[in-house]
Amino acid sequence: MRQLIARREGLELESDYPYAAEAGRCAADKSKALVFLRHVVKIGSNEVHMQRALLQYGTLSVALNAGHLQMYSSGISDPWFCNPLALDHAVALVGFGEQESGRRSRSTKFWTVRNSWGEAWGERGYFRLVRGK
Numbered sequence: 001m002r003q004l005i006a007r008r009e010g011l012e013l014e015s016d017y018p019y020a021a022e023a024g025r026c027a028a029d030k031s032k033a034l035v036f037l038r039h040v041v042k043i044g045s046n047e048v049h050m051q052r053a054l055l056q057y058g059t060l061s062v063a064l065n066a067g068h069l070q071m072y073s074s075g076i077s078d079p080w081f082c083n084p085l086a087l088d089h090a091v092a093l094v095g096f097g098e099q100e101s102g103r104r105s106r107s108t109k110f111w112t113v114r115n116s117w118g119e120a121w122g123e124r125g126y127f128r129l130v131r132g133k
Contacts, residue, residue, distance in 0.1 A: 008036065009028075009030060009033065009036075010030070010033025010034060010035055010036040010037075011033060011034070011035040011036075011037075012028060012029065012032045012033055012034065013032070013034060016029070016032045017029075017032075018118075019116050019117060019118055021117070021118070041053070041057065043060065045084075047131060047132065050093070051096060054093060054094075054095070054096065059092050059093065059094050059114075060092070060093040061090060061091075061092060061093075062090070062091055062092075062093045062113075063087040063088075063089065063090050063091075064082065064087060064089055064091060064129075065079070065082050065083060065086055065087060065088060065089070066088055066089035067079075067088075069089070069115070069122075069127065072121075072122050072127055073122065074122065074123050075128065076099060076108050076110045076128045076129070076130055077127055077128065077129050077130065078130040078133070090116075091113050091114060091115050091116070092113065092114040093111055093112075093113055094112050094113065094114050094126075095111070095112035096109070096110065096111050096112060096131060097109075097110055097112065097128075098110070099128075108130060109130070109131040109132050110128040110129060110130055110131050111128065111129045111130075111131050112126060112128055113126060113127050113128070113129055114126050115127060
């Protein structure tokens with residue numbers, strides 16, 4: 001991100017540069033850049049701070065371990081472990097909520113996350129990740 005800011009390069013629409021699910025060279029077209037970043041704000045992993053930042057700034061870029069997402073199809077993902085030294089995937093944090101479980105008025109707090117693997121994956125390209133762990 002800092003490189004995009006320093007070089008004054010922008011981001012294209014996803015429709016102009018769709019996810020291809022394969023390794024390759026960057027094929028960005030600078031003439032199609034529509035979004036330009038001005039600054040980066042580091043939020044940290046405090047979930048209250050993340051919620052506030054999401055409300056203040058909008059979508060947040062976050063990193064996570066993607067191993068548990070390989071078999072994800074729907075629901076609230078609750079991975080048993082996340083090694084902060086082995087983050088291997090970037091996603092967009094777009095919201096948060098709570099889902100009633102029906103058991104003694106319990107609910108599960110979750111993050112709503114947009115993945116880059118296309119609409120055929122997960123919940124139309126999104127997934128829910130348990131919050132508060």
